[in-house]
Amino acid sequence: MCKGRSLKRIISLSPTPPANAFLTKTDLKKNESFFPLQVNFCIDCGQLQLTHVVSPELLFRNYVYVSSTSAVFVTHFEEYAGDLIKRFKLNKKSLVVDIGSNDGILLRPLKKAGIKILGVDPAIKIAKKATNSGLQTLPFFLNTKVAKNIVDKFGQADVVTANNAFAHIHDLDEIIESVKILTKDDGVFVIEFPYLIDFIKKNLFDTIYHEHLSYLSVRSLSAIFKRLNMEIFDAKKVSSHGGSLRIYGKKMGAKYKVKKAVQKFLDEEKNLGLNETKTYLDFAKAIKNNRRELTVLLKKLKSQGKTIVGYGAPAKGNTLLNFYKIGPQILDYIVDDSAYKQGLYTPGTHIPVFPFNKISETKPDYIFILAWNFANPIMDKLSSFKINGGRFIIPVPKAKII
Numbered sequence: 266m267c268k269g270r271s272l273k274r275i276i277s278l279s280p281t282p283p284a285n286a287f288l289t290k291t292d293l294k295k296n297e298s299f300f301p302l303q304v305n306f307c308i309d310c311g312q313l314q315l316t317h318v319v320s321p322e323l324l325f326r327n328y329v330y331v332s333s334t335s336a337v338f339v340t341h342f343e344e345y346a347g348d349l350i351k352r353f354k355l356n357k358k359s360l361v362v363d364i365g366s367n368d369g370i371l372l373r374p375l376k377k378a379g380i381k382i383l384g385v386d387p388a389i390k391i392a393k394k395a396t397n398s399g400l401q402t403l404p405f406f407l408n409t410k411v412a413k414n415i416v417d418k419f420g421q422a423d424v425v426t427a428n429n430a431f432a433h434i435h436d437l438d439e440i441i442e443s444v445k446i447l448t449k450d451d452g453v454f455v456i457e458f459p460y461l462i463d464f465i466k467k468n469l470f471d472t473i474y475h476e477h478l479s480y481l482s483v484r485s486l487s488a489i490f491k492r493l494n495m496e497i498f499d500a501k502k503v504s505s506h507g508g509s510l511r512i513y514g515k516k517m518g519a520k521y522k523v524k525k526a527v528q529k530f531l532d533e534e535k536n537l538g539l540n541e542t543k544t545y546l547d548f549a550k551a552i553k554n555n556r557r558e559l560t561v562l563l564k565k566l567k568s569q570g571k572t573i574v575g576y577g578a579p580a581k582g583n584t585l586l587n588f589y590k591i592g593p594q595i596l597d598y599i600v601d602d603s604a605y606k607q608g609l610y611t612p613g614t615h616i617p618v619f620p621f622n623k624i625s626e627t628k629p630d631y632i633f634i635l636a637w638n639f640a641n642p643i644m645d646k647l648s649s650f651k652i653n654g655g656r657f658i659i660p661v662p663k664a665k666i667i
């Protein structure tokens with residue numbers, strides 16, 4: 266973000282395969298690729314970033330995660346579209362370009378409101394599907410060359426957005442330069458991302474995986490914006506992904522006034538210790554303690570002959586499973602609602618994934634909740650199925666049985 270070199274290694278998780286690289290039975294016999302999973306802290310600007318970049322071609326070209334399968338997200342992005350239209354008085358002449366547009370979850374409501382839209386997303390199949398559904402999406406990684414071609418063909422944009430995408434990109438200078446080409450002089454660049462404050466406060470360490478290169482704060486983003494002659498002029502909290510921030514950026518000197526909210530978030534980050542190395546070292550220590558306690562608990566249950574299965578196979582679950590070394594010797598299987606994952610095995614740990622009804626067939630003694638930050642709604646859902654008096658294991662922030 267600041268091009269500084271005062272980097273300090275703060276978190277070292279286990280080398281892990283890409284979190285979405287689920288395996289078929291045949292794949293289990295082949296060699297799996299593991300990549301380092303470690304985080305550095307920049308003392309100069311507070312940027313938190315992975316030490317190792319896995320090729321984006323490998324991570325994103327065949328991306329399978331589709332945003333619009335979640336009703337909560339669909340609603341969220343409808344509101345987001347409404348916010349943009351109102352704030353920036355968008356009309357039929359306005360153009361919005363969304364970077365990392367996925368299946369067009371933000372573009373759809375904008376188009377419905379009559380605004381001109383364009384998506385850019387390197388996931389070839391998803392981009393094609395979006396285009397076929399009437400939401401034109403270019404299947405590229407954005408760079409300055411692509412940006413120039415877009416401007417030649419479509420004109421400059423009033424608004425450029427990047428939602429849950431900015432932290433996936435390693436050459437951020439190239440992206441900001443591309444955005445500057447793409448946007449009008451008085452245009453805006455809006456980014457939504459999981460917020461560092463929530464990451465630390467809620468101990469969301471399992472959101473560390475190779476797709477997430479940066480863990481973003483207003484302070485670190487301000488550093489890159491400023492260096493490249495842009496400025497953050499507003500920010501607001503939103504609830505996505507356990508706590509996200511939406512920031513509004515502009516070219517330096519453009520018409521929007523910088524709002525007090527920006528300084529408010531900078532102050533909050535400072536007050537929470539996010540500018541200090543110690544905060545992150547404590548964070549890493551807490552994860553390691555938790556791993557030790559949980560491992561003792563699981564081994565005790567297994568020695569008593571108990572059966573344990575996992576609930577949910579999200580990408581982040583794989584960070585936890587690999588770092589805690591939890592494999593099929595502990596979890597007989599995992600259930601997940603995603604048809605894409607059913608019948609496959611978890612990356613690195615090789616636990617089979619089944620549909621939900623497997624639980625009522627095998628009636629396990631314990632259910633290990635991998636999506637632990639949603640433990641309460643999951644337990645509510647499962648209690649209505651009355652599973653054999655089974656109990657729940659919640660791994661984090663403190664290993665406990667309910």
Ligand SMILES: [Zn+2]
Pocket residue numbers: 266267268269307308309310311312488
């Ligand atoms: Zn820095």
